[in-house]
Amino acid sequence: MSGVEGTPLDDEAARRPAAGAPCGCDEAVERLWEYVDSELEELDQERVGAHLHECASCLEEEQIELVMKQLVRRCCQEEAPATLRVRIHEQITVLRLRAGTTPEG
Numbered sequence: 001m002s003g004v005e006g007t008p009l010d011d012e013a014a015r016r017p018a019a020g021a022p023c024g025c026d027e028a029v030e031r032l033w034e035y036v037d038s039e040l041e042e043l044d045q046e047r048v049g050a051h052l053h054e055c056a057s058c059l060e061e062e063q064i065e066l067v068m069k070q071l072v073r074r075c076c077q078e079e080a081p082a083t084l085r086v087r088i089h090e091q092i093t094v095l096r097l098r099a100g101t102t103p104e105g
């Protein structure tokens, strides 16, 4: 009997970010909409929120375009509806205020 049964189970675990790992800009932007829509799991919600709180560049106008593109791709549409664009702007404005990126404060 000489069979190797050591099947690595790390595959799935390796794909997920380690619990408590800091959230990077890529991930934050990628999940920005899910975050403002509260679609994330509690842990991710906290990680993304913590990053957005400290990283003003994730809330720049150009990031809004990235979020928009991802949403459009996800919804299989060619263009984001104007209402969606307005809503994203509103949400990101709220996030900016919460993150304290305004001059006052």
Ligand SMILES: [Zn+2]
Pocket (backbone or CB within 6 Å): 024, 025, 026, 028, 051, 055, 056, 057, 058
């Ligand atoms: Zn960032």
